[in-house]
Amino acid sequence: KDQVFQPSTVASSEGAVVEIFCNHSVSNAYNFFWYLHFPGCAPRLLVKGSKPSQQGRYNMTYERFSSSLLILQVRQADAAVYYCAVEDTEAGNP
Numbered sequence: 001k002d003q004v005f006q007p008s009t010v011a012s013s014e015g016a017v018v019e020i021f022c023n024h025s026v027s028n029a030y031n032f033f034w035y036l037h038f039p040g041c042a043p044r045l046l047v048k049g050s051k052p053s054q055q056g057r058y059n060m061t062y063e064r065f066s067s068s069l070l071i072l073q074v075r076q077a078d079a080a081v082y083y084c085a086v087e088d089t090e091a092g093n094p
Helices: none
Strands: 018-024 029-037 044-049 053-055 058-063 066-071 081-088
Touching: 018 029, 018 081, 029 058, 029 066, 044 053, 044 058, 066 081
Parallel strands: none
Antiparallel strands: 018 066, 029 044, 029 081, 053 058, 058 066
């Protein structure tokens, strides 16, 4: 069964660049999705795609079995839960 793995905690100082890693076992991954989640709120899609992309301060990179989210000029307000998801080309669903 395919799985996605993420670190439980990432720490950084204000103004730095933080990188959050996501590893997975999906051999035919097509799209990657990164979500931001604050307690009590619905998760918000930050960036997605089938190639490296940037949306504001969020930069997504990926390789075959991993993806990373770089947050540029990290702020205290960026403290939240971040999720990655992978879309399988056969299933067509994240």
